[in-house]
Amino acid sequence: MDHDETVLDVQCLNIETFMQQETMRVVQDVSFRIDKGQVLGIVGESGCGKSLTCMSILGLLPDTARVTQGKILLKGSNLLDSSEKELIQVRRRLLSLVLQNPMIAFNPLKTIGSQFIETLRLQGNYTRKQAAEHAVYCLKEMNLAEPDRLLRQYPFELSGGMLQRVMIGLAIANQPSLFIADEPTTALDSVNREHVLNAIRRIKSAGETAILLVSHDMNVIEAVADNVIVMNKGKIVESGKTSDVIRNPRNEYTKLLCESRFLNHHTKEEPRAL
Numbered sequence: 001m002d003h004d005e006t007v008l009d010v011q012c013l014n015i016e017t018f019m020q021q022e023t024m025r026v027v028q029d030v031s032f033r034i035d036k037g038q039v040l041g042i043v044g045e046s047g048c049g050k051s052l053t054c055m056s057i058l059g060l061l062p063d064t065a066r067v068t069q070g071k072i073l074l075k076g077s078n079l080l081d082s083s084e085k086e087l088i089q090v091r092r093r094l095l096s097l098v099l100q101n102p103m104i105a106f107n108p109l110k111t112i113g114s115q116f117i118e119t120l121r122l123q124g125n126y127t128r129k130q131a132a133e134h135a136v137y138c139l140k141e142m143n144l145a146e147p148d149r150l151l152r153q154y155p156f157e158l159s160g161g162m163l164q165r166v167m168i169g170l171a172i173a174n175q176p177s178l179f180i181a182d183e184p185t186t187a188l189d190s191v192n193r194e195h196v197l198n199a200i201r202r203i204k205s206a207g208e209t210a211i212l213l214v215s216h217d218m219n220v221i222e223a224v225a226d227n228v229i230v231m232n233k234g235k236i237v238e239s240g241k242t243s244d245v246i247r248n249p250r251n252e253y254t255k256l257l258c259e260s261r262f263l264n265h266h267t268k269e270e271p272r273a274l
C-alpha cells in the first residue's frame with residue numbers, strides 16, 4: 001500500500017483515567033491506520049474506550065484522562081508532540097468531528113446559516129458571501145432540500161436527522177484530512193440513519209478524507225466501513241476487512257455483535273456485554 005495515502009496512523013496507544021484516586025488503563029496498545037478515502041469502523045460495547053480514543057486524536061481528552069504511551073501520526077506528524085497552539089490549527093485545518101447529539105453542537109439562539117457561515121469563516125478565507133454560497137453547496141451535498149431556507153432556520157426547527165446532516169456538511173466543508181464520527185446514527189430512526197450513511201458514502205467517494213466511524217451497531221459498520229476494529233475492555237480483540245470479520249468472526253464478543261445485526265435493525269438495542 002502506498003504510504004502517502006495513509007492519513008492516520010495510531011501506534012500502540014495507551015490511555016489512563018484517574019478518578020477518585022483510582023487509575024485505570026482504559027485503552028491498551030491500540031493500533032490502526034486509515035488511508036485517504038477509507039472508512040475504519042470502531043465497534044465495541046459501552047465503556048470499551050472508543051470515545052476516549054477519538055478524543056485523544058483530537059487532543060481533547062478530559063482532564064481526568066491522559067495518553068501514557070503511543071503515537072498518533074496525522075500525515076506523518078505525531079499529534080502527541082504538538083503544542084496546544086499547533087493542535088488548534090490542526091483541528092481547524094485537518095480534523096473534524098461529529099457526535100451523537102447534533103443539538104448540543106448548535107447554539108439554539110442563532111440560525112443555522114449564521115453558525116455555518118461563522119464556522120466556515122473561522123476555518124478558511126471566505127467573504128461572507130462566499131461562505132454563504134459554500135454553505136448552500138455543502139447542504140446540497142448532504143442531500144438536504146431547500147438549503148437556502150434551511151440556513152434561515154433555527155436548530156429547533158429541524159429534526160435530529162436533518163441537524164446531523166447539517167453537522168456533517170459543516171464538518172466536511174473544508175475537506176478535512178480526517179473526519180471522525182462518534183455514533184452519528186445512534187439517536188436516529190432508520191430513514192435518517194440511511195441519510196447519514198449516504199452522506200458518509202459521499203465523503204468517502206470524494207476520496208480525499210479518511211473516516212473514523214465509531215458505532216456499537218454492526219449494521220452501520222457493515223454499510224460503510226472498509227475495515228473494522230472490535231474493542232473490548234480497552235483492547236482490540238479483532239480487526240480486519242469488514243466483510244471478512246462479519247463473515248468469520250473469531251472473538252466471542254464479535255460473534256455477538258454480528259448476531260445482533262439483525263436484531264438491531266428492529267430494536268436499535270446494544271448487544272449484551274460479555
Ligand SMILES: Nc1ncnc2c1ncn2[C@@H]1O[C@H](COP(=O)(O)OP(=O)(O)OP(=O)(O)O)[C@@H](O)[C@H]1O
Nearest residue numbers: 017019026045046047048049050051052053062064
Ligand atoms: N472523563 C472521564 N474521566 C474518567 N474516566 C472516563 C471519562 N470518560 C470515560 N471514562 C472511562 O473510560 C472508559 C472508556 O470510556 P469511553 O467513553 O471511551 O467508552 P466508549 O466505548 O466510547 O463508551 P460509549 O459507547 O458508552 O460512549 C470507561 O470506563 C469510562 O467510564
